[in-house]
Amino acid sequence: MKHISDIKKFERCEKLLWWTKRAPQPFQAYVTFNENILELTLKRLGIDNYLKGQPNNTNDVFFDNEDKYDVFVSTRFEYEDLRVKIPIMVKKSDGYFLYYTYASCFPKESEAQTMADNEWVLNKLGIKVVGRKVSHLNANYCRKGELDLNELLQIDDFLYNDRNRPNNKISSLIKHRKRNLSPILKKMDETLQMEHIEKERTNICTRRNKCDYFDSCFGVKGDTSIYHLVSSSKKFDLYDQGIHTINQLDFSEIEGTRHQFAQYMAAKSGKLFFDKMAVEGFFKDIQYPISYLDFEWETFAFPPYDLMHPYDVLTFQYSLHIEDKDGNLRHEEFLGKNDCRETFIQHLIEHLPKEGSVMCYNVEGAEKLRLKQLAEQFPQYKEQLQQIWERMIDLAIPFSSGLIYDNRMAGMYSLKKLVSIFTDYSYDDLEISHGMEAVRSYINLENDADPAVIESLLKYCAMDTYAMYLVYHWILKQY
Ligand code: SF4
Structure with a gap:
C-alpha cells in the first residue's frame, strides 16, 4: 500500500522512500492542532449532512453511497495500490467539487501536484472533478471571543508561492501537473524490493533541512567528522577529496568564520x-x-x-x-x-x-x-x-x-x-x-x-x- 506522501519521498530520493519503510523515524509534532480544520471547514460551509470515510474503507463505500449523500468527507480511494484521501467532495450536476483543507496559513503551489495525483486516482475510478478550492487559516486573524470561522478560515481558489503571495489559480497549476502515475508506482515497488541502494551524495541530501537519514547513508563518524564543520560550503567537497576529519584540514581550507577557526584549533590540538x-x-x-x-x-x-x-x-x-x-x-x-x-x-x-x-x-x-x-x-x-x-x-x-x-x-x-x-x-x-x-x-x-x-x-x-x-x-x- 502506498500513499501520496510516499510519492513525494520517492521523488526527492528513492533511497529516502526505501529508508522510511525500513527504518521509520518517530514523528515529532512542534505544533498543537487544538482544533480540527476539516470540522471547522464543514461548519464554515454550512455542511452538516455527509458520509464520513474511515481508514480501512474500500472504494465500494463511496460507490455504494453515491446516491444517498451529496457530500463525502475524508473519503478513501485506491487505484494500483495507491491510496488517497479526499477531505471534502460536494456533488454537483456534472461531477464533484473538492475542498482541500490545510491547518496552515499559506498552502503552497507545490500542493497542486498532490491534488493532480489525487485526481489521477479519481479519474481512473471514473469520478469527474469539476473544481476545487482550499480552506486554510487566515494569518491576520486575531481572536476576540468565540472563534469567528468566517474570519479565521479563508476559502480560496488559488495557492501561494514561496513569498506567500497568491499568484496562480489552482486549476491552472493542476493543469500543468497532470501525469500518469503508473510508471512511477511501478518504479517505487521495484525500489522497495531492493536489498541495497547505492546513492551518491547530492545537494538533495542537505538542501533546507539535512535529510534524516544522512548519517545512515554516509556514515558520519566521530566528533571531529568534517561533516560537523559549521557553516561550511566546502565540507562535502573536502570529504570527497579524502579529508574526513577536521584535524586533516589545512588552515587555508577554513572559510574565515570564528566558529570554524575554533573547531580547527580544537581538532588540531585535541584540547x-x-x-x-x-x-x-x-x-x-x-x-x-x-x-x-x-x-x-x-x-x-x-x-x-x-x-x-x-x-x-x-x-x-x-x-x-x-x-x-x-x-x-x-x-x-x-x-x-x-x-x-x-x-x-x-x-x-x-x-x-x-x-x-x-x-x-x-x-x-x-x-x-x-x-x-x-x-x-x-x-x-x-x-x-x-x-x-x-x-x-x-x-x-x-x-x-x-x-x-x-x-x-x-x-x-x-x-x-x-x-x-x-x-x-x-x-x-x-x-x-x-x-x-x-x-x-x-x-x-x-x-x-x-x-x-x-x-x-x-x-x-x-x-x-x-x-x-x-x-x-x-x-x-x-x-
Ligand atoms: S541522505 Fe541523501 S541519499 Fe540518503 S536517503 Fe537522504 S536524500 Fe537519499
Whole structure:
C-alpha cells in the first residue's frame, strides 16, 4: 500500500522512500492542532449532512453511497495500490467539487501536484472533478471571543508561492501537473524490493533541512567528522577529496568564520578552544544578582484565547534561579494552565529581581521574543517586560560564535550537550527529558493533573536554569 506522501519521498530520493519503510523515524509534532480544520471547514460551509470515510474503507463505500449523500468527507480511494484521501467532495450536476483543507496559513503551489495525483486516482475510478478550492487559516486573524470561522478560515481558489503571495489559480497549476502515475508506482515497488541502494551524495541530501537519514547513508563518524564543520560550503567537497576529519584540514581550507577557526584549533590540538579575552569581554558587564531564566511554551495552530493569531505561542511556565553576589542561589517558578498569560506576566514581574543581568539561552528567538509577544498582547505591562528583556544576556553566544569549542560538541551547542560535556549534571534520569515531552505533559494536564507529571515538568524547567548556572560557572573557572 502506498500513499501520496510516499510519492513525494520517492521523488526527492528513492533511497529516502526505501529508508522510511525500513527504518521509520518517530514523528515529532512542534505544533498543537487544538482544533480540527476539516470540522471547522464543514461548519464554515454550512455542511452538516455527509458520509464520513474511515481508514480501512474500500472504494465500494463511496460507490455504494453515491446516491444517498451529496457530500463525502475524508473519503478513501485506491487505484494500483495507491491510496488517497479526499477531505471534502460536494456533488454537483456534472461531477464533484473538492475542498482541500490545510491547518496552515499559506498552502503552497507545490500542493497542486498532490491534488493532480489525487485526481489521477479519481479519474481512473471514473469520478469527474469539476473544481476545487482550499480552506486554510487566515494569518491576520486575531481572536476576540468565540472563534469567528468566517474570519479565521479563508476559502480560496488559488495557492501561494514561496513569498506567500497568491499568484496562480489552482486549476491552472493542476493543469500543468497532470501525469500518469503508473510508471512511477511501478518504479517505487521495484525500489522497495531492493536489498541495497547505492546513492551518491547530492545537494538533495542537505538542501533546507539535512535529510534524516544522512548519517545512515554516509556514515558520519566521530566528533571531529568534517561533516560537523559549521557553516561550511566546502565540507562535502573536502570529504570527497579524502579529508574526513577536521584535524586533516589545512588552515587555508577554513572559510574565515570564528566558529570554524575554533573547531580547527580544537581538532588540531585535541584540547578545548577557549578565547579567554573575548569571553571575558563578552561577560564583562554582567551584574549581580544574576537571574537565570527559562520559559516553556506551546505553539497553537488555532488561536485558543483572545488576542492570539494562528500559530501564536502560549508561554505557560518559567524557571528562575537567582544568584546573588555572595554566591547564594535560590529558585522561583511558575506553571500555569489554560489562559495563564496575564498571571504568568504578573508572577514574573513580581519575582524577577528589578536589577542585575538576566541570563537566558538563545535569547532572541526564545525568551526575548516571548516577552515581546506578551507585551503586544498585554500592553499595560510593556514597560516592565521591556525592563526585563533589555537586561538579557545570551549564554549561547560564546558557544554559537566560536569563542568556546570542545571537540565533543560535534558542531552543536545545545544546553543539554554543553552540560553533558562540561559538568557531571544529567537530564537523562528525569522522566521528562525533552522540551516537547514537557509540553505534551502540560497539555495532558488539561485532563489529568497528575502530581507526578507536574513535579517532572517543574523539575525539567528548573534543570535548564540550573544547567545555565553550571555552564556559566564552568566558564568562570576557565579564566
Ligand atoms: S541522505 Fe541523501 S541519499 Fe540518503 S536517503 Fe537522504 S536524500 Fe537519499
